[in-house]
Amino acid sequence: MDHFLYHNGLLHAEGVAIADIAATVGTPFYCYSAATLTRHYHLFTEALTPMPHLVCFAIKSLSNVAVLKLLGDLGAGMDVVSGGEYRRARAAGVPGERIVFSGVGKTREEMRLALTGGIRQFNVESEPEMRALSEVAVSLGVVAPITIRVNPDVDAKTHEKIATGKSENKFGIPIARASEVYAEAAALPGLRVIGIDVHIGSQLTELEPFEQAYLKVADLTRRLRSEGHSIERLDLGGGLGIPYARSNEAPPLPTDYGALIKRTVGDLGCEIEIEPGRLISGNAGILVSSVIYVKNGEGRDFLIVDAAMNDLVRPSMYGAHHDIVPVVEPAVAQDLQPYDVVGPVCETGDTFAKQRALAPLAEGDLIAFRSAGAYGSVMASEYNTRPLIPEVLVKGDHFAVIRARPTFDEILSRDTIPAWL
Known part of the structure:
Protein backbone atom coordinates (compact mmCIF):
# COMPACT_ATOMS: atom_id res chain seq x y z
CA MET A 1 0.00 0.00 0.00
CA ASP A 2 1.09 3.57 -0.65
CA HIS A 3 -0.37 7.06 -0.43
CA PHE A 4 -0.23 8.00 -4.12
CA LEU A 5 -3.89 8.00 -5.16
CA TYR A 6 -6.23 9.84 -7.49
CA HIS A 7 -8.52 12.46 -5.95
CA ASN A 8 -10.95 14.39 -8.13
CA GLY A 9 -9.21 13.09 -11.22
CA LEU A 10 -5.67 14.13 -10.22
CA LEU A 11 -2.84 12.03 -8.75
CA HIS A 12 -1.99 13.09 -5.21
CA ALA A 13 0.80 12.34 -2.78
CA GLU A 14 -1.18 12.12 0.45
CA GLY A 15 -3.10 15.43 0.45
CA VAL A 16 -1.00 17.27 -2.15
CA ALA A 17 -1.71 17.29 -5.89
CA ILE A 18 1.31 16.16 -7.89
CA ALA A 19 0.56 18.84 -10.50
CA ASP A 20 0.93 21.52 -7.81
CA ILE A 21 4.37 20.23 -6.86
CA ALA A 22 5.37 20.11 -10.53
CA ALA A 23 4.27 23.72 -11.00
CA THR A 24 6.47 24.75 -8.06
CA VAL A 25 9.68 22.73 -8.56
CA GLY A 26 9.56 21.77 -12.24
CA THR A 27 10.04 18.32 -13.70
CA PRO A 28 11.48 15.79 -13.36
CA PHE A 29 11.48 15.30 -9.59
CA TYR A 30 11.24 12.57 -6.96
CA CYS A 31 8.38 12.69 -4.49
CA TYR A 32 8.24 10.71 -1.24
CA SER A 33 5.33 10.08 1.11
CA ILE A 280 10.31 0.62 3.33
CA SER A 281 11.23 3.15 0.65
CA GLY A 282 10.37 1.60 -2.73
CA ASN A 283 6.63 2.24 -2.90
CA ALA A 284 7.04 5.40 -0.81
CA GLY A 285 8.41 7.29 -3.81
CA ILE A 286 7.51 8.21 -7.37
CA LEU A 287 9.41 9.90 -10.17
CA VAL A 288 7.38 12.61 -11.90
CA SER A 289 8.18 13.59 -15.48
CA SER A 290 6.74 15.67 -18.32
CA VAL A 291 6.19 14.61 -21.91
CA ILE A 292 8.50 16.57 -24.23
CA TYR A 293 7.33 15.07 -27.51
CA VAL A 294 5.19 12.28 -28.89
CA LYS A 295 7.15 10.93 -31.85
CA ASN A 296 5.62 8.71 -34.50
CA GLY A 297 8.21 6.13 -35.49
CA GLU A 298 8.32 3.20 -37.87
CA GLY A 299 5.59 0.95 -36.54
CA ARG A 300 5.64 2.44 -33.03
CA ASP A 301 5.13 5.67 -31.14
CA PHE A 302 7.72 7.09 -28.77
CA LEU A 303 6.84 9.01 -25.64
CA ILE A 304 9.89 11.23 -25.11
CA VAL A 305 9.93 12.46 -21.51
CA ASP A 306 12.22 14.80 -19.57
CA ALA A 307 13.35 12.13 -17.09
CA ALA A 308 16.20 9.93 -18.26
CA MET A 309 18.37 6.96 -17.39
CA ASN A 310 20.63 9.21 -15.35
CA ASP A 311 17.64 10.00 -13.10
CA LEU A 312 16.31 6.43 -12.81
CA VAL A 313 18.81 3.84 -14.01
CA ARG A 314 17.00 0.67 -12.91
CA PRO A 315 15.23 -0.06 -16.23
CA SER A 316 18.48 0.40 -18.17
CA MET A 317 20.69 -1.42 -15.66
CA TYR A 318 18.46 -4.30 -14.57
CA GLY A 319 15.72 -4.39 -17.18
CA ALA A 320 13.48 -3.39 -14.29
CA HIS A 321 9.76 -2.67 -14.60
CA HIS A 322 8.10 0.44 -13.16
CA ASP A 323 4.40 1.06 -13.57
CA ILE A 324 3.83 4.34 -15.41
CA VAL A 325 0.63 6.31 -14.80
CA PRO A 326 -0.68 9.66 -16.02
CA VAL A 327 -1.03 12.38 -13.40
CA VAL A 328 -4.48 13.23 -14.82
CA GLU A 329 -6.66 10.17 -14.27
CA PRO A 330 -7.76 8.67 -17.59
CA ALA A 331 -11.39 7.93 -18.31
CA VAL A 332 -12.37 4.37 -17.42
CA ALA A 333 -13.48 3.55 -20.96
CA GLN A 334 -10.53 5.26 -22.66
CA ASP A 335 -8.68 3.10 -25.16
CA LEU A 336 -5.01 2.45 -24.42
CA GLN A 337 -2.21 2.63 -26.93
CA PRO A 338 1.32 1.26 -26.86
CA TYR A 339 4.29 3.61 -26.40
CA ASP A 340 8.01 3.19 -26.07
CA VAL A 341 8.71 5.48 -23.11
CA VAL A 342 12.17 6.98 -23.54
CA GLY A 343 14.33 9.78 -22.18
CA PRO A 344 16.46 12.41 -23.95
CA VAL A 345 19.89 10.93 -23.15
CA CYS A 346 21.93 9.90 -26.21
CA GLU A 347 21.80 6.17 -25.46
CA THR A 348 19.46 3.54 -26.85
CA GLY A 349 19.49 2.18 -23.31
CA ASP A 350 17.69 5.33 -22.17
CA THR A 351 14.41 3.43 -22.39
CA PHE A 352 11.97 3.06 -19.51
CA ALA A 353 9.44 0.80 -21.21
CA LYS A 354 8.75 -0.75 -24.60
CA GLN A 355 5.26 -0.97 -26.05
CA ARG A 356 3.70 -0.01 -22.73
CA ALA A 357 -0.09 0.33 -22.96
CA LEU A 358 -1.03 3.81 -21.70
CA ALA A 359 -3.86 6.26 -22.11
CA PRO A 360 -3.14 8.66 -25.00
CA LEU A 361 -0.70 11.37 -23.91
CA ALA A 362 0.35 14.69 -25.41
CA GLU A 363 3.20 17.18 -25.11
CA GLY A 364 3.27 18.75 -21.65
CA ASP A 365 1.33 15.97 -19.90
CA LEU A 366 2.67 14.70 -16.58
CA ILE A 367 3.38 11.05 -15.85
CA ALA A 368 4.58 9.25 -12.73
CA PHE A 369 6.88 6.24 -12.45
CA ARG A 370 5.65 4.27 -9.45
CA SER A 371 7.80 2.37 -6.94
CA ALA A 372 10.75 4.68 -7.54
CA GLY A 373 11.66 5.43 -3.93
CA ALA A 374 14.35 2.76 -3.68
CA TYR A 375 17.50 2.81 -5.80
CA GLY A 376 16.25 5.83 -7.73
CA SER A 377 17.76 9.11 -6.56
CA VAL A 378 20.68 7.33 -4.86
CA MET A 379 21.88 5.87 -8.17
CA ALA A 380 21.38 9.04 -10.19
CA SER A 381 24.19 10.81 -12.04
CA GLU A 382 24.84 13.97 -14.03
CA TYR A 383 25.43 12.11 -17.29
CA ASN A 384 25.00 14.41 -20.31
CA THR A 385 25.47 17.28 -17.79
CA ARG A 386 21.91 16.84 -16.62
CA PRO A 387 21.46 18.24 -13.10
CA LEU A 388 20.45 15.87 -10.31
CA ILE A 389 16.72 16.28 -9.91
CA PRO A 390 14.91 17.63 -6.84
CA GLU A 391 13.57 15.43 -4.06
CA VAL A 392 10.32 16.38 -2.36
CA LEU A 393 8.86 15.03 0.88
CA VAL A 394 5.11 15.20 1.47
CA LYS A 395 3.40 14.99 4.83
CA GLY A 396 -0.35 15.41 4.89
CA ASP A 397 -1.33 18.49 2.93
CA HIS A 398 2.09 20.13 2.69
CA PHE A 399 5.41 19.41 1.01
CA ALA A 400 9.03 20.50 1.20
CA VAL A 401 11.94 20.33 -1.20
CA ILE A 402 14.50 18.19 0.62
CA ARG A 403 17.12 18.37 -2.13
CA ALA A 404 17.16 21.24 -4.60
CA ARG A 405 18.04 20.98 -8.27
CA PRO A 406 21.58 22.40 -8.70
CA THR A 407 22.11 25.22 -11.17
CA PHE A 408 24.40 24.79 -14.16
CA ASP A 409 26.74 27.36 -12.60
CA GLU A 410 27.01 25.14 -9.50
CA ILE A 411 27.77 22.11 -11.65
CA LEU A 412 30.39 23.90 -13.75
CA SER A 413 32.03 25.49 -10.69
CA ARG A 414 33.21 22.04 -9.59
CA ASP A 415 35.49 21.81 -12.63
CA THR A 416 38.87 23.52 -12.57
CA ILE A 417 40.91 24.55 -15.61
CA PRO A 418 44.63 24.19 -14.84
CA ALA A 419 46.83 27.29 -15.18
CA TRP A 420 48.79 25.79 -18.06
CA LEU A 421 45.77 25.56 -20.36
Whole structure:
Protein backbone atom coordinates (compact mmCIF):
# COMPACT_ATOMS: atom_id res chain seq x y z
CA MET A 1 0.00 0.00 0.00
CA ASP A 2 1.09 3.57 -0.65
CA HIS A 3 -0.37 7.06 -0.43
CA PHE A 4 -0.23 8.00 -4.12
CA LEU A 5 -3.89 8.00 -5.16
CA TYR A 6 -6.23 9.84 -7.49
CA HIS A 7 -8.52 12.46 -5.95
CA ASN A 8 -10.95 14.39 -8.13
CA GLY A 9 -9.21 13.09 -11.22
CA LEU A 10 -5.67 14.13 -10.22
CA LEU A 11 -2.84 12.03 -8.75
CA HIS A 12 -1.99 13.09 -5.21
CA ALA A 13 0.80 12.34 -2.78
CA GLU A 14 -1.18 12.12 0.45
CA GLY A 15 -3.10 15.43 0.45
CA VAL A 16 -1.00 17.27 -2.15
CA ALA A 17 -1.71 17.29 -5.89
CA ILE A 18 1.31 16.16 -7.89
CA ALA A 19 0.56 18.84 -10.50
CA ASP A 20 0.93 21.52 -7.81
CA ILE A 21 4.37 20.23 -6.86
CA ALA A 22 5.37 20.11 -10.53
CA ALA A 23 4.27 23.72 -11.00
CA THR A 24 6.47 24.75 -8.06
CA VAL A 25 9.68 22.73 -8.56
CA GLY A 26 9.56 21.77 -12.24
CA THR A 27 10.04 18.32 -13.70
CA PRO A 28 11.48 15.79 -13.36
CA PHE A 29 11.48 15.30 -9.59
CA TYR A 30 11.24 12.57 -6.96
CA CYS A 31 8.38 12.69 -4.49
CA TYR A 32 8.24 10.71 -1.24
CA SER A 33 5.33 10.08 1.11
CA ALA A 34 6.05 10.38 4.83
CA ALA A 35 2.92 8.38 5.67
CA THR A 36 4.04 5.48 3.46
CA LEU A 37 7.58 5.46 4.89
CA THR A 38 6.13 5.47 8.41
CA ARG A 39 3.63 2.71 7.70
CA HIS A 40 6.20 0.43 6.10
CA TYR A 41 8.67 0.87 8.97
CA HIS A 42 5.98 -0.01 11.51
CA LEU A 43 5.03 -3.14 9.55
CA PHE A 44 8.48 -4.54 10.30
CA THR A 45 8.58 -3.54 13.97
CA GLU A 46 5.15 -5.07 14.52
CA ALA A 47 6.15 -8.25 12.66
CA LEU A 48 9.11 -8.85 15.01
CA THR A 49 7.32 -8.05 18.28
CA PRO A 50 7.76 -9.37 21.00
CA MET A 51 11.27 -10.50 20.07
CA PRO A 52 14.05 -8.06 21.02
CA HIS A 53 14.90 -6.41 17.73
CA LEU A 54 16.14 -3.40 15.80
CA VAL A 55 14.97 -2.50 12.31
CA CYS A 56 17.93 -0.87 10.55
CA PHE A 57 16.96 1.00 7.40
CA ALA A 58 19.32 0.24 4.49
CA ILE A 59 20.51 3.74 3.59
CA LYS A 60 21.77 2.60 0.20
CA SER A 61 18.15 2.42 -0.97
CA LEU A 62 17.30 6.06 -0.19
CA SER A 63 19.83 8.29 1.54
CA ASN A 64 18.24 11.74 1.79
CA VAL A 65 18.92 13.10 5.27
CA ALA A 66 15.31 14.24 5.73
CA VAL A 67 14.06 10.69 5.09
CA LEU A 68 16.67 9.29 7.47
CA LYS A 69 15.59 11.75 10.17
CA LEU A 70 11.94 10.77 9.71
CA LEU A 71 12.78 7.09 10.16
CA GLY A 72 15.35 7.70 12.88
CA ASP A 73 12.83 9.68 14.90
CA LEU A 74 10.53 6.64 14.72
CA GLY A 75 13.29 4.57 16.35
CA ALA A 76 14.89 3.02 13.28
CA GLY A 77 18.51 2.03 13.21
CA MET A 78 20.59 2.56 10.08
CA ASP A 79 22.57 0.11 7.95
CA VAL A 80 25.44 1.96 6.25
CA VAL A 81 27.96 0.75 3.69
CA SER A 82 30.32 3.73 3.46
CA GLY A 83 31.76 6.57 5.47
CA GLY A 84 29.50 8.94 3.54
CA GLU A 85 26.39 7.02 4.54
CA TYR A 86 27.63 6.97 8.14
CA ARG A 87 27.92 10.76 8.01
CA ARG A 88 24.40 11.01 6.59
CA ALA A 89 23.00 8.90 9.42
CA ARG A 90 24.70 11.04 12.03
CA ALA A 91 23.60 14.25 10.28
CA ALA A 92 20.03 12.93 10.56
CA GLY A 93 20.47 12.65 14.33
CA VAL A 94 20.72 8.87 14.51
CA PRO A 95 23.00 7.88 17.43
CA GLY A 96 25.99 5.64 16.82
CA GLU A 97 24.52 2.85 18.92
CA ARG A 98 21.83 2.43 16.26
CA ILE A 99 24.19 2.33 13.25
CA VAL A 100 25.42 -0.92 11.73
CA PHE A 101 28.37 -0.75 9.29
CA SER A 102 28.21 -3.29 6.45
CA GLY A 103 30.10 -3.66 3.15
CA VAL A 104 33.06 -5.60 1.80
CA GLY A 105 35.54 -2.75 1.40
CA LYS A 106 35.60 -0.71 4.59
CA THR A 107 38.77 1.39 4.72
CA ARG A 108 40.79 2.08 7.82
CA GLU A 109 39.69 5.71 7.60
CA GLU A 110 36.03 4.62 7.63
CA MET A 111 36.69 2.29 10.55
CA ARG A 112 38.29 5.12 12.47
CA LEU A 113 35.37 7.42 11.69
CA ALA A 114 32.83 4.96 13.07
CA LEU A 115 34.89 3.95 16.12
CA THR A 116 35.35 7.57 17.17
CA GLY A 117 31.82 8.66 16.27
CA GLY A 118 29.99 5.69 17.76
CA ILE A 119 28.89 2.41 16.23
CA ARG A 120 26.56 -0.45 17.14
CA GLN A 121 28.60 -3.05 15.28
CA PHE A 122 30.68 -3.77 12.21
CA ASN A 123 29.45 -6.56 9.97
CA VAL A 124 32.86 -7.93 9.01
CA GLU A 125 33.11 -9.56 5.58
CA SER A 126 36.64 -11.03 5.39
CA GLU A 127 39.69 -11.98 7.41
CA PRO A 128 41.85 -9.11 6.08
CA GLU A 129 39.11 -6.65 7.08
CA MET A 130 38.89 -8.27 10.51
CA ARG A 131 42.62 -7.85 11.08
CA ALA A 132 42.61 -4.26 9.86
CA LEU A 133 39.70 -3.38 12.15
CA SER A 134 41.52 -4.88 15.13
CA GLU A 135 44.60 -2.80 14.35
CA VAL A 136 42.58 0.41 14.08
CA ALA A 137 40.67 -0.30 17.27
CA VAL A 138 43.87 -1.05 19.21
CA SER A 139 45.45 2.18 17.93
CA LEU A 140 42.45 4.10 19.31
CA GLY A 141 42.39 2.20 22.59
CA VAL A 142 38.90 0.80 21.99
CA VAL A 143 37.29 -2.55 21.22
CA ALA A 144 35.16 -2.92 18.07
CA PRO A 145 31.93 -4.95 18.37
CA ILE A 146 31.56 -7.25 15.37
CA THR A 147 29.41 -9.81 13.71
CA ILE A 148 30.93 -11.86 10.89
CA ARG A 149 28.98 -12.14 7.69
CA VAL A 150 28.65 -15.72 6.58
CA ASN A 151 27.84 -16.73 3.03
CA PRO A 152 25.36 -19.64 3.25
CA ASP A 153 25.52 -20.51 -0.48
CA VAL A 154 21.78 -20.05 -0.91
CA ASP A 155 20.22 -19.05 -4.22
CA ALA A 156 18.03 -16.03 -3.54
CA LYS A 157 16.22 -16.52 -6.87
CA THR A 158 16.56 -12.85 -7.74
CA HIS A 159 18.38 -10.82 -10.40
CA GLU A 160 21.99 -11.93 -10.72
CA LYS A 161 23.28 -8.42 -10.02
CA ILE A 162 21.56 -8.23 -6.62
CA ALA A 163 22.13 -11.82 -5.42
CA THR A 164 24.63 -11.83 -2.54
CA GLY A 165 24.38 -15.22 -0.81
CA LYS A 166 25.85 -17.67 -3.34
CA SER A 167 29.35 -19.08 -3.11
CA GLU A 168 30.53 -17.14 -6.19
CA ASN A 169 29.40 -13.78 -4.77
CA LYS A 170 31.94 -11.44 -3.18
CA PHE A 171 30.13 -11.15 0.14
CA GLY A 172 30.98 -12.78 3.47
CA ILE A 173 33.02 -15.84 4.40
CA PRO A 174 32.00 -19.39 3.44
CA ILE A 175 29.79 -20.72 6.21
CA ALA A 176 31.87 -23.93 6.22
CA ARG A 177 34.89 -21.89 7.43
CA ALA A 178 33.02 -20.05 10.14
CA SER A 179 34.55 -21.90 13.10
CA GLU A 180 38.15 -21.07 12.19
CA VAL A 181 37.36 -17.45 11.31
CA TYR A 182 35.44 -16.90 14.55
CA ALA A 183 38.33 -18.45 16.48
CA GLU A 184 40.74 -15.97 14.91
CA ALA A 185 38.38 -13.05 15.59
CA ALA A 186 38.10 -14.02 19.25
CA ALA A 187 41.90 -13.99 19.54
CA LEU A 188 42.36 -10.51 18.04
CA PRO A 189 42.82 -7.85 20.73
CA GLY A 190 40.71 -5.10 19.21
CA LEU A 191 37.56 -7.08 18.53
CA ARG A 192 34.57 -8.37 20.50
CA VAL A 193 32.46 -10.97 18.74
CA ILE A 194 28.77 -10.41 19.43
CA GLY A 195 26.92 -12.26 16.70
CA ILE A 196 26.39 -13.49 13.16
CA ASP A 197 25.44 -11.61 10.01
CA VAL A 198 23.84 -12.98 6.83
CA HIS A 199 22.33 -11.30 3.78
CA ILE A 200 21.44 -13.27 0.65
CA GLY A 201 20.16 -10.67 -1.80
CA SER A 202 17.60 -8.05 -2.73
CA GLN A 203 14.09 -8.10 -4.20
CA LEU A 204 13.26 -11.61 -2.98
CA THR A 205 9.69 -12.55 -3.85
CA GLU A 206 9.42 -15.78 -1.89
CA LEU A 207 10.38 -16.85 1.62
CA GLU A 208 11.99 -20.23 0.93
CA PRO A 209 15.54 -18.85 0.34
CA PHE A 210 15.32 -16.90 3.62
CA GLU A 211 14.26 -20.08 5.42
CA GLN A 212 17.21 -22.02 3.99
CA ALA A 213 19.66 -19.33 5.06
CA TYR A 214 18.21 -18.76 8.52
CA LEU A 215 18.14 -22.47 9.36
CA LYS A 216 21.84 -22.60 8.51
CA VAL A 217 22.42 -19.58 10.75
CA ALA A 218 20.53 -21.28 13.58
CA ASP A 219 22.74 -24.37 13.30
CA LEU A 220 25.84 -22.18 13.17
CA THR A 221 24.73 -20.29 16.28
CA ARG A 222 24.49 -23.51 18.26
CA ARG A 223 27.87 -24.71 16.99
CA LEU A 224 29.68 -21.44 17.74
CA ARG A 225 28.19 -21.32 21.22
CA SER A 226 29.44 -24.85 21.82
CA GLU A 227 32.88 -23.61 20.80
CA GLY A 228 32.79 -20.88 23.43
CA HIS A 229 31.56 -17.85 21.50
CA SER A 230 28.91 -15.54 22.90
CA ILE A 231 26.38 -15.14 20.09
CA GLU A 232 24.00 -12.46 21.33
CA ARG A 233 22.78 -10.90 18.10
CA LEU A 234 21.70 -12.15 14.68
CA ASP A 235 21.76 -9.69 11.80
CA LEU A 236 19.51 -11.31 9.19
CA GLY A 237 19.92 -8.69 6.48
CA GLY A 238 17.15 -7.40 4.25
CA GLY A 239 15.98 -8.18 0.76
CA LEU A 240 12.20 -8.63 0.96
CA GLY A 241 10.79 -7.60 -2.43
CA ILE A 242 8.02 -5.26 -3.49
CA PRO A 243 5.44 -5.55 -6.30
CA TYR A 244 6.77 -3.34 -9.09
CA ALA A 245 3.99 -4.36 -11.47
CA ARG A 246 0.59 -3.94 -9.87
CA SER A 247 -0.84 -6.81 -11.89
CA ASN A 248 1.67 -9.30 -10.52
CA GLU A 249 1.16 -11.50 -7.48
CA ALA A 250 2.33 -9.68 -4.37
CA PRO A 251 5.53 -10.81 -2.61
CA PRO A 252 5.32 -12.04 1.01
CA LEU A 253 4.27 -9.52 3.62
CA PRO A 254 6.46 -8.41 6.54
CA THR A 255 4.12 -10.34 8.84
CA ASP A 256 4.95 -13.55 6.96
CA TYR A 257 8.64 -12.69 7.08
CA GLY A 258 8.46 -12.01 10.81
CA ALA A 259 6.73 -15.34 11.41
CA LEU A 260 9.51 -17.07 9.48
CA ILE A 261 12.18 -15.41 11.62
CA LYS A 262 10.40 -16.49 14.80
CA ARG A 263 10.05 -20.03 13.50
CA THR A 264 13.68 -20.46 12.41
CA VAL A 265 15.75 -18.52 14.98
CA GLY A 266 13.26 -17.40 17.59
CA ASP A 267 14.28 -20.06 20.11
CA LEU A 268 17.92 -18.92 20.28
CA GLY A 269 17.40 -16.00 22.66
CA CYS A 270 19.21 -13.59 20.32
CA GLU A 271 18.43 -9.98 19.58
CA ILE A 272 17.31 -9.77 15.95
CA GLU A 273 18.42 -7.12 13.48
CA ILE A 274 17.00 -6.77 10.00
CA GLU A 275 18.05 -4.30 7.31
CA PRO A 276 15.11 -3.60 5.00
CA GLY A 277 15.51 -0.84 2.44
CA ARG A 278 13.41 -1.42 -0.65
CA LEU A 279 10.25 -2.51 1.17
CA ILE A 280 10.31 0.62 3.33
CA SER A 281 11.23 3.15 0.65
CA GLY A 282 10.37 1.60 -2.73
CA ASN A 283 6.63 2.24 -2.90
CA ALA A 284 7.04 5.40 -0.81
CA GLY A 285 8.41 7.29 -3.81
CA ILE A 286 7.51 8.21 -7.37
CA LEU A 287 9.41 9.90 -10.17
CA VAL A 288 7.38 12.61 -11.90
CA SER A 289 8.18 13.59 -15.48
CA SER A 290 6.74 15.67 -18.32
CA VAL A 291 6.19 14.61 -21.91
CA ILE A 292 8.50 16.57 -24.23
CA TYR A 293 7.33 15.07 -27.51
CA VAL A 294 5.19 12.28 -28.89
CA LYS A 295 7.15 10.93 -31.85
CA ASN A 296 5.62 8.71 -34.50
CA GLY A 297 8.21 6.13 -35.49
CA GLU A 298 8.32 3.20 -37.87
CA GLY A 299 5.59 0.95 -36.54
CA ARG A 300 5.64 2.44 -33.03
CA ASP A 301 5.13 5.67 -31.14
CA PHE A 302 7.72 7.09 -28.77
CA LEU A 303 6.84 9.01 -25.64
CA ILE A 304 9.89 11.23 -25.11
CA VAL A 305 9.93 12.46 -21.51
CA ASP A 306 12.22 14.80 -19.57
CA ALA A 307 13.35 12.13 -17.09
CA ALA A 308 16.20 9.93 -18.26
CA MET A 309 18.37 6.96 -17.39
CA ASN A 310 20.63 9.21 -15.35
CA ASP A 311 17.64 10.00 -13.10
CA LEU A 312 16.31 6.43 -12.81
CA VAL A 313 18.81 3.84 -14.01
CA ARG A 314 17.00 0.67 -12.91
CA PRO A 315 15.23 -0.06 -16.23
CA SER A 316 18.48 0.40 -18.17
CA MET A 317 20.69 -1.42 -15.66
CA TYR A 318 18.46 -4.30 -14.57
CA GLY A 319 15.72 -4.39 -17.18
CA ALA A 320 13.48 -3.39 -14.29
CA HIS A 321 9.76 -2.67 -14.60
CA HIS A 322 8.10 0.44 -13.16
CA ASP A 323 4.40 1.06 -13.57
CA ILE A 324 3.83 4.34 -15.41
CA VAL A 325 0.63 6.31 -14.80
CA PRO A 326 -0.68 9.66 -16.02
CA VAL A 327 -1.03 12.38 -13.40
CA VAL A 328 -4.48 13.23 -14.82
CA GLU A 329 -6.66 10.17 -14.27
CA PRO A 330 -7.76 8.67 -17.59
CA ALA A 331 -11.39 7.93 -18.31
CA VAL A 332 -12.37 4.37 -17.42
CA ALA A 333 -13.48 3.55 -20.96
CA GLN A 334 -10.53 5.26 -22.66
CA ASP A 335 -8.68 3.10 -25.16
CA LEU A 336 -5.01 2.45 -24.42
CA GLN A 337 -2.21 2.63 -26.93
CA PRO A 338 1.32 1.26 -26.86
CA TYR A 339 4.29 3.61 -26.40
CA ASP A 340 8.01 3.19 -26.07
CA VAL A 341 8.71 5.48 -23.11
CA VAL A 342 12.17 6.98 -23.54
CA GLY A 343 14.33 9.78 -22.18
CA PRO A 344 16.46 12.41 -23.95
CA VAL A 345 19.89 10.93 -23.15
CA CYS A 346 21.93 9.90 -26.21
CA GLU A 347 21.80 6.17 -25.46
CA THR A 348 19.46 3.54 -26.85
CA GLY A 349 19.49 2.18 -23.31
CA ASP A 350 17.69 5.33 -22.17
CA THR A 351 14.41 3.43 -22.39
CA PHE A 352 11.97 3.06 -19.51
CA ALA A 353 9.44 0.80 -21.21
CA LYS A 354 8.75 -0.75 -24.60
CA GLN A 355 5.26 -0.97 -26.05
CA ARG A 356 3.70 -0.01 -22.73
CA ALA A 357 -0.09 0.33 -22.96
CA LEU A 358 -1.03 3.81 -21.70
CA ALA A 359 -3.86 6.26 -22.11
CA PRO A 360 -3.14 8.66 -25.00
CA LEU A 361 -0.70 11.37 -23.91
CA ALA A 362 0.35 14.69 -25.41
CA GLU A 363 3.20 17.18 -25.11
CA GLY A 364 3.27 18.75 -21.65
CA ASP A 365 1.33 15.97 -19.90
CA LEU A 366 2.67 14.70 -16.58
CA ILE A 367 3.38 11.05 -15.85
CA ALA A 368 4.58 9.25 -12.73
CA PHE A 369 6.88 6.24 -12.45
CA ARG A 370 5.65 4.27 -9.45
CA SER A 371 7.80 2.37 -6.94
CA ALA A 372 10.75 4.68 -7.54
CA GLY A 373 11.66 5.43 -3.93
CA ALA A 374 14.35 2.76 -3.68
CA TYR A 375 17.50 2.81 -5.80
CA GLY A 376 16.25 5.83 -7.73
CA SER A 377 17.76 9.11 -6.56
CA VAL A 378 20.68 7.33 -4.86
CA MET A 379 21.88 5.87 -8.17
CA ALA A 380 21.38 9.04 -10.19
CA SER A 381 24.19 10.81 -12.04
CA GLU A 382 24.84 13.97 -14.03
CA TYR A 383 25.43 12.11 -17.29
CA ASN A 384 25.00 14.41 -20.31
CA THR A 385 25.47 17.28 -17.79
CA ARG A 386 21.91 16.84 -16.62
CA PRO A 387 21.46 18.24 -13.10
CA LEU A 388 20.45 15.87 -10.31
CA ILE A 389 16.72 16.28 -9.91
CA PRO A 390 14.91 17.63 -6.84
CA GLU A 391 13.57 15.43 -4.06
CA VAL A 392 10.32 16.38 -2.36
CA LEU A 393 8.86 15.03 0.88
CA VAL A 394 5.11 15.20 1.47
CA LYS A 395 3.40 14.99 4.83
CA GLY A 396 -0.35 15.41 4.89
CA ASP A 397 -1.33 18.49 2.93
CA HIS A 398 2.09 20.13 2.69
CA PHE A 399 5.41 19.41 1.01
CA ALA A 400 9.03 20.50 1.20
CA VAL A 401 11.94 20.33 -1.20
CA ILE A 402 14.50 18.19 0.62
CA ARG A 403 17.12 18.37 -2.13
CA ALA A 404 17.16 21.24 -4.60
CA ARG A 405 18.04 20.98 -8.27
CA PRO A 406 21.58 22.40 -8.70
CA THR A 407 22.11 25.22 -11.17
CA PHE A 408 24.40 24.79 -14.16
CA ASP A 409 26.74 27.36 -12.60
CA GLU A 410 27.01 25.14 -9.50
CA ILE A 411 27.77 22.11 -11.65
CA LEU A 412 30.39 23.90 -13.75
CA SER A 413 32.03 25.49 -10.69
CA ARG A 414 33.21 22.04 -9.59
CA ASP A 415 35.49 21.81 -12.63
CA THR A 416 38.87 23.52 -12.57
CA ILE A 417 40.91 24.55 -15.61
CA PRO A 418 44.63 24.19 -14.84
CA ALA A 419 46.83 27.29 -15.18
CA TRP A 420 48.79 25.79 -18.06
CA LEU A 421 45.77 25.56 -20.36
